[in-house]
Amino acid sequence: MTPLTTRAKLAVVTAAALLLGAAAAGYAAVAAEPARTPPPAVAGTVTLDRGPRLLAVTDRHVSSVAAADPAGPRTVASTECVRVYAAAGTGVCLAAVDAWTYRLLVLDAALRPTRSLPLTGLPNRARVSPSGRMIAWTTFVGGDSYTSSGFSTRTGILDTRTGATVASLEGFAVIRDGRPHRGADVNFWGVTFGADDNLFYATMSTGGKRYLVRGDVAARRVITIRENVECPSLSPDGTRIAFKQALDGDPAKGWRLSVLDLMTMRVTATAETASVDDQAAWLDGRTLAYTLRRYDGRPDVWAVPADGSGRPSILIPGAESPSPLT
Amino acid sequence: MYLSTVSRPVTDPPAPGRARRGLALVGGNVVALGTVSLITDVSAEMVTAVLPLYLVLGLHLSPLAFGVLDGLYAGTTALLRIIGGFAADRFRRRKLVAGLGYTLSAVAKLGLLLAGRSVPAIGAVIAVDRLGKGVRSAPRDALITLSTPPEALGRAFGVHRAMDSLGAFLGPLVALAVLLAVGQSYDAVFVASFCVAALAVVVLVLFVRERPDPPGGTGDARVSVREACGLLRDRSARRLLLAAALLGLATVGDGFVYLLLQQREDVALRWFPLLAVGTSLAYLLLAAPLGALADRIGRLPVVVGGYAALALTYLLLAGPVAGWPLLALTLTLYGVFYAATDGVLVALAGPVVPARLRTTGIALVQTGQALAYLLSSVLFGAAWQAWGPQTAIRLAAVAALGVLAVSVPLLLPASRLVPRRTAR
Numbered sequence: 001m002t003p004l005t006t007r008a009k010l011a012v013v014t015a016a017a018l019l020l021g022a023a024a025a026g027y028a029a030v031a032a033e034p035a036r037t038p039p040p041a042v043a044g045t046v047t048l049d050r051g052p053r054l055l056a057v058t059d060r061h062v063s064s065v066a067a068a069d070p071a072g073p074r075t076v077a078s079t080e081c082v083r084v085y086a087a088a089g090t091g092v093c094l095a096a097v098d099a100w101t102y103r104l105l106v107l108d109a110a111l112r113p114t115r116s117l118p119l120t121g122l123p124n125r126a127r128v129s130p131s132g133r134m135i136a137w138t139t140f141v142g143g144d145s146y147t148s149s150g151f152s153t154r155t156g157i158l159d160t161r162t163g164a165t166v167a168s169l170e171g172f173a174v175i176r177d178g179r180p181h182r183g184a185d186v187n188f189w190g191v192t193f194g195a196d197d198n199l200f201y202a203t204m205s206t207g208g209k210r211y212l213v214r215g216d217v218a219a220r221r222v223i224t225i226r227e228n229v230e231c232p233s234l235s236p237d238g239t240r241i242a243f244k245q246a247l248d249g250d251p252a253k254g255w256r257l258s259v260l261d262l263m264t265m266r267v268t269a270t271a272e273t274a275s276v277d278d279q280a281a282w283l284d285g286r287t288l289a290y291t292l293r294r295y296d297g298r299p300d301v302w303a304v305p306a307d308g309s310g311r312p313s314i315l316i317p318g319a320e321s322p323s324p325l326t
Numbered sequence: 327m328y329l330s331t332v333s334r335p336v337t338d339p340p341a342p343g344r345a346r347r348g349l350a351l352v353g354g355n356v357v358a359l360g361t362v363s364l365i366t367d368v369s370a371e372m373v374t375a376v377l378p379l380y381l382v383l384g385l386h387l388s389p390l391a392f393g394v395l396d397g398l399y400a401g402t403t404a405l406l407r408i409i410g411g412f413a414a415d416r417f418r419r420r421k422l423v424a425g426l427g428y429t430l431s432a433v434a435k436l437g438l439l440l441a442g443r444s445v446p447a448i449g450a451v452i453a454v455d456r457l458g459k460g461v462r463s464a465p466r467d468a469l470i471t472l473s474t475p476p477e478a479l480g481r482a483f484g485v486h487r488a489m490d491s492l493g494a495f496l497g498p499l500v501a502l503a504v505l506l507a508v509g510q511s512y513d514a515v516f517v518a519s520f521c522v523a524a525l526a527v528v529v530l531v532l533f534v535r536e537r538p539d540p541p542g543g544t545g546d547a548r549v550s551v552r553e554a555c556g557l558l559r560d561r562s563a564r565r566l567l568l569a570a571a572l573l574g575l576a577t578v579g580d581g582f583v584y585l586l587l588q589q590r591e592d593v594a595l596r597w598f599p600l601l602a603v604g605t606s607l608a609y610l611l612l613a614a615p616l617g618a619l620a621d622r623i624g625r626l627p628v629v630v631g632g633y634a635a636l637a638l639t640y641l642l643l644a645g646p647v648a649g650w651p652l653l654a655l656t657l658t659l660y661g662v663f664y665a666a667t668d669g670v671l672v673a674l675a676g677p678v679v680p681a682r683l684r685t686t687g688i689a690l691v692q693t694g695q696a697l698a699y700l701l702s703s704v705l706f707g708a709a710w711q712a713w714g715p716q717t718a719i720r721l722a723a724v725a726a727l728g729v730l731a732v733s734v735p736l737l738l739p740a741s742r743l744v745p746r747r748t749a750r
């Protein structure tokens with residue numbers, strides 16, 4: 001084979017670049033998201049006032065359904081959120097600014113933003129305390145360097161009454177198994193608040209283990225309570241915690257939605273056998289709602305009894321991020 | 327400026343069309359390899375930039391599980407890197423092995439499309455991508471050393487690393503452009519990334535030349551496993567490996583450095599990713615000048631300066647300076663560390679290993695460094711846990727100066743092998 005001249009090589013490279021460029025552009029044209037169909041318009045406005053309704057995200061928009069007929073007519077607002085939660089007329093919405101940046105919006109009962117905070121990373125969890133005063137959120141941060149695929153989480157808390165913000169729980173003192181603990185690998189996620197707007201529970205990971213921690217906002221301190229408890233959600237009466245329990249203690253194997261009784265520390269698995277990767281919401285003292293995804297990634301909101309009885313059932317089809325309006 | 331060399335170097339004519347003044351002093355093969363690295367890094371960083379978005383928002387996965395397997399992958403990659411290096415030497419097909427590495431990484435981009443929502447499949451695809459990176463770097467660096475007269479190696483590696491990091495700099499911007507053009511279709515980014523990576527392979531095939539072993543080598547006999555193992559018995563090679571691994575112990579990892587900086591300065595969390603950008607900007611701008619400086623004043627002084635910059639970075643993180651001066655100084659010094667050591671160390675190490683074992687030697691050095699870094703990051707994490715971040719970083723500074731003091735005598739013989747480029 002005679003070696004190619006430089007001119008011929010440049011021609012080949014140019015041709016390859018054009019061909020590959022055309023292939024990429026062609027795929028992009030085919031794969032480009034079709035113009036988003038506007039959510040089905042239903043008469044009425046979404047409000048966060050207390051009432052027998054459920055809040056959820058439908059096709060990235062805040063929406064609400066009647067608690068008595070969750071699969072029925074749906075009211076969809078123009079407010080766009082990736083994740084939403086509400087209590088006592090206050091809402092939290094993790095919203096996209098562009099493909100890379102997100103912000104946290106505090107919403108009043110009419111979905112008007114009253115506060116906006118820039119977020120670091122990608123939205124994951126959001127919660128409002130039962131009184132509507134405290135807000136918590138979790139984002140994923142990671143992939144900054146080519147050599148590391150490690151992700152970390154950032155979890156923050158906002159007091160809407162004083163405006164005080166904890167940008168990251170990593171600044172809190174940690175008591176692990178009765179002793180002060182510090183580690184560069186400490187990560188927090190999935191905050192749930194108690195009724196006094198100071199007590200909270202969350203997940204803390206360090207040294208490859210994941211703990212349920214009980215936190216004190218005023219004292220800026222958390223204490224480990226139990227291992228292998230993720231994404232806690234405190235029941236309305238404050239006695240139980242719904243959470244996702246890693247199968248065999250290994251998150252790679254998936255999670256079983258379970259309930260921990262804080263008095264007896266006994267764990268009851270719910271009847272949901274599919275892996276639940278969500279912070280569940282208590283619809284009332286007996287029922288949990290959570291998001292499951294179909295194979296293609298489309299979400300549905302499911303419900304299952306918290307006491308381990310019964311069977312899971314679809315609650316709101318084609319929706320995610322459920323929240324009762326209490 | 328003229329070159330004073332002992333033996334007549336094998337130099338390539340500069341690549342056509344690219345022969346500007348700065349690059350003209352670097353061989354065409356180096357510019358070709360730099361171009362391949364530049365394009366490949368655009369492709370790689372496109373994916374790196376959108377992967378978190380894809381996993382969290384596209385697939386709704388909890389990505390924390392992904393970090394767990396890092397250690398295992400690092401071990402496997404280390405082993406395959408050495409095997410790949412040996413194969414490149416044995417069959418004298420460094421270009422082929424490097425090309426295989428580049429191709430593996432390119433194919434991995436398409437693998438992301440096929441992996442779907444399966445966490446193990448995504449983990450495997452990421453592993454293949456990293457494997458490709460591990461396999462290609464030693465033969466690529468060996469080709470650079472074999473295509474460049476020894477006294478100009480610093481500049482050659484400097485130019486190569488600058489082109490490489492320029493690609494890394496551009497990647498996220500290209501990904502952003504694709505996302506803006508097609509909405510939230512991450513698939514389109516992966517396909518575009520594959521096409522860019524494939525173009526790099528085309529450039530490699532057409533423009534990178536395999537170097538014949540320079541005359542004076544040990545004949546045509548193939549490199550045997552025995553001979554490769556003999557490398558470990560060779561005194562100068564062993565000292566080099568030991569020094570490289572020791573120096574690897576001095577690095578605690580970017581993550582820790584940026585975390586400390588963020589904690590010290592209470593950098594608003596949203597600016598956190600910009601810390602890495604600041605460092606790579608300094609690296610990008612300084613790689614070529616520092617490489618050229620290494621050719622003039624010797625590689626060892628530049629490497630020593632680089633590790634001194636690293637120790638200073640650690641001390642700054644524990645020291646009295648604060649505010650913007652701290653941020654600017656730390657990121658610049660950290661960039662100086664990378665620019666003064668990453669390529670220059672290979673430039674220093676390459677000539678110590680005989681040409682027919684060059685790839686194996688460089689693979690051993692890089693593996694030694696990678697494993698040492700893995701160990702030091704674990705140790706640093708433990709020190710942080712036991713004594714807190716401020717004490718840990720002071721210890722790291724002391725450790726960096728300590729390993730430097732031990733490594734310099736080990737590297738001295740190697741630095742004497744290289745004739746200096748003298749000016750006028």
